Amino acid sequence: MRIREAGLRDAAGMAHVIVDSYRSAHRDHIPEESLMKFTYEESERNWARALRELSESAEREEYIYVAENDEGLLIGLAMGGPERSNHPLSTGEIYALYLLPSYHRQGIGRQLTISVAERLGSLQYAPVSYTHLRAHET
Numbered sequence: 001m002r003i004r005e006a007g008l009r010d011a012a013g014m015a016h017v018i019v020d021s022y023r024s025a026h027r028d029h030i031p032e033e034s035l036m037k038f039t040y041e042e043s044e045r046n047w048a049r050a051l052r053e054l055s056e057s058a059e060r061e062e063y064i065y066v067a068e069n070d071e072g073l074l075i076g077l078a079m080g081g082p083e084r085s086n087h088p089l090s091t092g093e094i095y096a097l098y099l100l101p102s103y104h105r106q107g108i109g110r111q112l113t114i115s116v117a118e119r120l121g122s123l124q125y126a127p128v129s130y131t132h133l134r135a136h137e138t
Contacts, residue, residue: 001108003115006064006077008051013074014066015043021098061123065115067099067108075103078112080120092120 006014023035054060062081069075076099083093094116099109 001070001075002068003065003111004068006051006066008048008055010066010074011044011048011051012040014047014064014077015040017066017074017077017100018043018047018098020100024101062095063116063119065112065119067103067112069103075100076108076112078109078116080116091124092117 019038019040022038026035051064054062054064062079064077064079066074067076077096078094078098079096080092080094083091084095085093094113097109097113099112
């Protein structure tokens with residue numbers, strides 16, 4: 001397993017991670033018909049646009065890291081940047097953390113979080129906050 005910064009070529013893999021992990025986490029909370037409206041194609045388009053915008057930004061503040069398994073397939077991602085809710089104790093924030101369900105409880109989410117937090121810390125966005133939903137715990 002390896003953690004690295006996301007690049008333009010990662011949009012499709014990121015879409016699969018997000019859609020699969022979202023559907024898994026919310027399968028008991030959201031009707032299946034609604035879950036199926038969240039598609040790989042739409043997610044890939046959105047990630048491609050976000051990655052392109054980040055790569056073109058002269059004053060970049062947001063970063064995305066991905067985790068790959070030993071075969072090079074994306075299995076998780078984390079994104080962070082400046083804290084967005086005026087939290088009194090944090091200047092950085094983890095916006096997203098997604099991991100394929102079959103890779104839960106192996107420390108990969110922690111490693112992704114650390115990678116983003118270290119990058120944000122190097123940019124003076126520390127400490128870093130992260131808010132999660134209970135439905136995501138498995």
